[in-house]
Amino acid sequence: MDWNLLSLSFIVVFLAELGDKSQLVAISLSGNCQHPRAIFLGAATALILASFLGVLLGDGIGHLLPVPMLKCLAAIGFAGMGLRLLWPAPEGDLGG
Amino acid sequence: MPHLPVLESSPEPQQPSQAPAPQEICSSPQEATLPPVRQGWLPEFMAAFLSVFVAELGDKTQLATLLMSAESQSPWVVFAGAATALITTSLLGVLVGRWLSRRLSPQALQTATGASLLLVAILLLWDVVHL
Numbered sequence: 323m324d325w326n327l328l329s330l331s332f333i334v335v336f337l338a339e340l341g342d343k344s345q346l347v348a349i350s351l352s353g354n355c356q357h358p359r360a361i362f363l364g365a366a367t368a369l370i371l372a373s374f375l376g377v378l379l380g381d382g383i384g385h386l387l388p389v390p391m392l393k394c395l396a397a398i399g400f401a402g403m404g405l406r407l408l409w410p411a412p413e414g415d416l417g418g
Numbered sequence: 419m420p421h422l423p424v425l426e427s428s429p430e431p432q433q434p435s436q437a438p439a440p441q442e443i444c445s446s447p448q449e450a451t452l453p454p455v456r457q458g459w460l461p462e463f464m465a466a467f468l469s470v471f472v473a474e475l476g477d478k479t480q481l482a483t484l485l486m487s488a489e490s491q492s493p494w495v496v497f498a499g500a501a502t503a504l505i506t507t508s509l510l511g512v513l514v515g516r517w518l519s520r521r522l523s524p525q526a527l528q529t530a531t532g533a534s535l536l537l538v539a540i541l542l543l544w545d546v547v548h549l
Contacts, residue, residue, distance in 0.1 A: 324495050331486050331499030335479055339507040343473045343538050348511030350531045350538075351466055353519040360459050362512040364466030369479075369504035372471055376480035377487045377497045389476045390546045396472040397542035400535045407532030 335373075344369060347400075470508075473542060479504070 339345060344365060352361045379386065474480065483500045487493035519527055 324490075324492055327486075327490055327492065327495045328499045331483070331496040332503045334482050334486065335500040335503035336507060338479050338482055339504060340510075342479070342507075343477070343541050344470045345507050345511040346534050346538050347469050347473060348466065348508050349515040349518065350534045351462070351469070352512040352515030353527050353531055355462050357459050357462050358512050358516055360463040361466045361515075362508055364463040365470045365508035365511065366505045368467045368469075368471035369474055369508060370501045372474040372477075372480055373483045373497060373500045373504060375475075376483045377493050377500075387475065392472050392475060393542045393546045396469065397539040397546070399539075400469070400542065401539035404532040404535030404539065407528050407535065410528075 339369075473538065477545070 348361060348365045351365075352358045355361050479500070483496060487496040490496060518530070522530065
């Protein structure tokens, strides 16, 4: 086991992820949710799968998935959720 | 000494009336402190999974992991380090979210959540432009 490499990759990824989008998403979702463990498990699984794909496929991920289109769709979804929270509908409760 | 053995010999079963009915503990349908609607576990898991996965695809973390695993001869060590770091950061994120939700009023929490989700959307679009 190469402990130097292990700690190096831990520190690099940890610093890169602090305050990044995925952590913002985790903070936002867990503030309003009822199952914080579900948010933690979902976020951790997604992150591990994403980095697993990064290790496994390398650069080929761009050919496998339409990454810009997925990101655009996600941006629209996040913007919609954010706008609905900032300016909720005047009547009817918002689902949280 | 007639008083000593009193403590030892008192096996009289005098508290059958204290035993609670077991089905009343689990099902308290009119508990006012519970949230009115309890969503399932799975929708929140899937929401977190899908949004974080899409947000993280092609991100700088993935690029760093990719570069390190390509440079070194042992990609699985890099993967183990990255996975541990990612688990830690998402745990920190959830803890910060729960802490904020206790500290802020519901209205302030909603505003903060909306602003943070808008920020995530902007960051994602920035990624797309600079991909």
